[in-house]
Amino acid sequence: MQAAFYLAGAVAVASTALMVTRLNVVHALLYLVLSLIAVAVAFFALGAPLVGALELIVYAGAIMVLFVFVVMMLNLGDEASEQERRWLAPGIWRLPLALGAVLLGGAVALVLPGDEAGAVQPVAPKEVAVSLFGPYAIGVELASMLLLAGLAGAYHLGWQRRARQPEEEVRDGLDTAGARPAAGRGAVRPGPRRPPRAA
Amino acid sequence: MLMSLEVMLNAAGLAFVAAGGRWAQADGQVMFLFVLSVAAAEVAVGLALVLRLYKRTLSLDADAASRLRG
Numbered sequence: 348m349q350a351a352f353y354l355a356g357a358v359a360v361a362s363t364a365l366m367v368t369r370l371n372v373v374h375a376l377l378y379l380v381l382s383l384i385a386v387a388v389a390f391f392a393l394g395a396p397l398v399g400a401l402e403l404i405v406y407a408g409a410i411m412v413l414f415v416f417v418v419m420m421l422n423l424g425d426e427a428s429e430q431e432r433r434w435l436a437p438g439i440w441r442l443p444l445a446l447g448a449v450l451l452g453g454a455v456a457l458v459l460p461g462d463e464a465g466a467v468q469p470v471a472p473k474e475v476a477v478s479l480f481g482p483y484a485i486g487v488e489l490a491s492m493l494l495l496a497g498l499a500g501a502y503h504l505g506w507q508r509r510a511r512q513p514e515e516e517v518r519d520g521l522d523t524a525g526a527r528p529a530a531g532r533g534a535v536r537p538g539p540r541r542p543p544r545a546a
Numbered sequence: 547m548l549m550s551l552e553v554m555l556n557a558a559g560l561a562f563v564a565a566g567g568r569w570a571q572a573d574g575q576v577m578f579l580f581v582l583s584v585a586a587a588e589v590a591v592g593l594a595l596v597l598r599l600y601k602r603t604l605s606l607d608a609d610a611a612s613r614l615r616g
Contacts (some may be wrong), residue, residue, distance in 0.1 A: 363553055379549050386560055393567040398575045402559075405582055410552065410589050417593045421600055470572050478572040479579065486576070490583040497587025504594035 352392035354453035358446050359385035365442070372418050374439070376411065381446055383407040388454050394469030548592045555585045 359382050366378035383406045390399035479487060559581040566574015603610040 366549065366553070375549060379552065382553070383556065386556055389560065390563055393563055395563050395567055395575055395578075398559075398563055398578050401579070401582060405586065406552075406556070410586060413589060413593060414549070417596060420597075470566065470570060470575060474572040475575045475579075479576050483576050486580055490580055493587050494583055497590045501590040501594040504591070504598055 349392075351453040351457040352389055354449060354456075355385045355388040355392060358382075358450045358453070359389065362443075362446055373415070376414055376418060377443065379414075380407055380411050381443060381450070383411065385446075385450055388450055388457070391454070392457055396469065397472035397475055548589065548596065551588065551592070552585060555581055555588075 362378045362382040362385060366375045366382060369375035369378060383402065387399045387402040387407065390396075390402055559578040562574040562577040562581065564574070566572065566577075599610075
């Protein structure tokens with residue numbers, strides 16, 4: 348129990364450090380997924396199974412898929428696929444695989460019946476639910492309002508982007524028709540050295 | 547930037563859950579659920595902003611969006 352927690356914590360710290368130092372967005376995202384899974388294993392080791400499962404489903408599942416989707420959407424084209432082929436060089440898999448193997452070992456050790464001497468008191472999901480819908484009911488309502496506001500805001504921003512695109516681009520002096528093929532040259536580019544628009 | 551924000555929110559959630567586990571209280575996990583919903587709302591709005599920024603400036607550099615227009 349204790350060992351699994353420390354193991355998962357070490358993996359989380361290591362993969363987060365690797366995530367911060369990656370120059371490549373997709374590599375950083377995959378390290379972030381590994382870090383979130385490590386934190387989920389740490390939650391299981393801490394005796395919080397509900398939160399651990401939610402961390403896996405919501406964070407490592409939904410939010411990370413959203414991130415990967417947006418990052419993949421930002422650079423399309425043949426050049427991007429060539430770039431991705433270069434990114435997935437064989438040697439790049441070793442470190443994530445090693446970290447993931449350590450994490451898997453920790454999770455397996457957690458599942459196997461062992462000595463329960465240093466085990467923490469697990470908090471059952473039922474207690475969480477009773478507390479959540481008892482004294483914290485106002486927080487649930489506030490969270491629902493926040494999520495609704497987030498949904499409306501994201502929809503508004505995404506919708507406005509398409510509807511008001513042409514006039515804004517003209518006013519900024521950026522030509523969409525000429526500039527769109529330039530997107531394949533690499534997603535991250537410093538602003539001042541932006542290439543002049545293709546005539 | 548958004549990924550680092552996720553990491554920070556996650557660290558706060560981990561601290562909540564660890565404190566809740568230490569005293570065997572459910573409050574820590576409740577707070578983590580709130581942190582989770584905040585992170586979900588934040589990432590939805592943030593990614594919409596990133597898409598918009600990319601369409602406008604054709605770059606993911608936040609410094610490229612330093613000009614405000616009223």
